Amino acid sequence: MFKFWKKKPTETPATKTDAETTVAAQESVAEPLPVIAVEEPNLPESSPPAAPATTTDSDSADTEMAALEVVNPPAIESSSTARATWRERLAASSFARGLSSLFQRNPRLDDDLLDEIETCLLTADVGVSATSSLVEDLRRRMHKREFADASALLAALRSALRELLQPIAVPLDVSGAQPFVILTVGVNGVGKTTSIGKMAWRFQQEGKSVVLAAGDTFRAAAVEQLKTWGARHQVPVISQGQNADSASVIFDALQSAQAKKLDLLIADTAGRLHTQSGLMDELAKVRRVLAKLDPSAPHEVLMVIDGTTGQNAVNQVRQFRQHAGVTGLVVTKLDGTAKGGVVFALAKEFGLPIRFVGLGEKAPDLREFDPAAFVDALLPSSLG
Ligand SMILES: Nc1nc2c(ncn2[C@@H]2O[C@H](COP(=O)(O)OP(=O)(O)OP(=O)(O)O)[C@@H](O)[C@H]2O)c(=O)[nH]1
Ligand SMILES: [Mg+2]
Numbered sequence: 001m002f003k004f005w006k007k008k009p010t011e012t013p014a015t016k017t018d019a020e021t022t023v024a025a026q027e028s029v030a031e032p033l034p035v036i037a038v039e040e041p042n043l044p045e046s047s048p049p050a051a052p053a054t055t056t057d058s059d060s061a062d063t064e065m066a067a068l069e070v071v072n073p074p075a076i077e078s079s080s081t082a083r084a085t086w087r088e089r090l091a092a093s094s095f096a097r098g099l100s101s102l103f104q105r106n107p108r109l110d111d112d113l114l115d116e117i118e119t120c121l122l123t124a125d126v127g128v129s130a131t132s133s134l135v136e137d138l139r140r141r142m143h144k145r146e147f148a149d150a151s152a153l154l155a156a157l158r159s160a161l162r163e164l165l166q167p168i169a170v171p172l173d174v175s176g177a178q179p180f181v182i183l184t185v186g187v188n189g190v191g192k193t194t195s196i197g198k199m200a201w202r203f204q205q206e207g208k209s210v211v212l213a214a215g216d217t218f219r220a221a222a223v224e225q226l227k228t229w230g231a232r233h234q235v236p237v238i239s240q241g242q243n244a245d246s247a248s249v250i251f252d253a254l255q256s257a258q259a260k261k262l263d264l265l266i267a268d269t270a271g272r273l274h275t276q277s278g279l280m281d282e283l284a285k286v287r288r289v290l291a292k293l294d295p296s297a298p299h300e301v302l303m304v305i306d307g308t309t310g311q312n313a314v315n316q317v318r319q320f321r322q323h324a325g326v327t328g329l330v331v332t333k334l335d336g337t338a339k340g341g342v343v344f345a346l347a348k349e350f351g352l353p354i355r356f357v358g359l360g361e362k363a364p365d366l367r368e369f370d371p372a373a374f375v376d377a378l379l380p381s382s383l384g
Pocket of ligand 1 (some may be wrong): 186187188189190191192193194195216222269270271272304332333334335336357358359360361365
């Protein structure tokens with residue numbers, strides 16, 4: 001167990017110029033500019049340098065001691081272990097269960113089999129559009145006698161599913177800007193804050209310096225939740241009091257990340273529905289304010305989708321893409337009761353890159369999206 005110095009809230013960092021402060025203040029609805037707290041763990045000298053360059057302007061501030069348990073982060077899994085785990089984690093999805101029971105019955109190669117596959121795909125949230133094009137293509141090829149038996153058809157389904165996902169398996173490349181700014185958005189409870197904590201761990205494992213912005217100022221618990229992830233993985237968190245202006249928190253965080261030449265800023269935001277126009281306007285304001293410090297920021301607007309929400313996820317992405325300029329997706333909670341098919345529906349409908357998927361609650365359970373491992377995990381292993 002390491003001991004951390006937990007800092008009291010400090011004054012606004014001195015690095016902010018008058019002009020910049022004016023920008024934030026003009027944009028801010030909260031007057032006067034709120035106090036910023038930088039929650040930053042201070043590792044003992046004997047410990048290994050977990051995160052590079054994380055000192056803050058407020059190091060001289062009064063401190064109070066808080067003992068926090070440090071969970072030793074597990075290393076990112078080797079690809080062979082990761083493959084095995086994809087299957088383990090996705091085995092409960094109705095996609096995997098439906099197709100397994102269908103093919104265990106040794107079905108005959110006929111139109112009935114295709115009808116059953118169609119039902120399986122629709123039940124698993126693959127969506128009407130993706131399902132029809134997959135099944136109609138297989139039917140056409142079956143009638144041309146391309147398949148010797150049902151397992152040849154399953155093999156063709158496997159490659160068609162992989163092909164559908166291949167174009168959207170584009171990993172997030174954060175090397176294009178410094179600091180690279182990720183703005184995380186989505187509806188309530190989908191896994192935004194958790195995914196930010198997991199991403200922070202992942203990027204840190206890759207040797208990058210990360211800072212988090214507690215831009216969900218809606219509830220006090222949201223700030224605390226992010227701070228807990230920050231403390232667990234030794235990542236500084238920039239926050240202000242509850243009900244502070246979200247854009248102002250994220251602005252300050254970018255300013256601090258720029259001053260310290262950090263690699264990455266990941267900003268949390270409150271969950272919202274597209275119908276909440278005030279909250280959607282807040283996202284537009286965050287973008288405007290960030291652009292004052294770096295016209296190219298945010299470099300990624302990452303929308304988090306709950307994999308258990310089914311076809312509703314398609315509507316959510318449509319709305320957020322229109323209002324918040326989404327550039328990439330994270331699909332969470334694919335372990336457990338998720339049907340799994342929504343990933344195909346999203347691929348067919350939008351072609352937006354899926355940067356990560358959530359296969360569990362621990363940090364290494366956020367995986368870079370691997371279409372082959374994903375499809376193999378959903379289809380019966382013994383066939384095709
Ligand atoms: N099983 C599982 N649970 C997850 C995953 N990702 C997130 N969760 C859980 O989902 C719940 C909600 O996660 P949060 O990160 O708080 O979601 P949020 O989008 O930040 O929620 P709001 O801030 O309220 O909008 C938590 O209990 C997480 O542990 C995942 O990939 N798998
Ligand atoms: Mg949250």
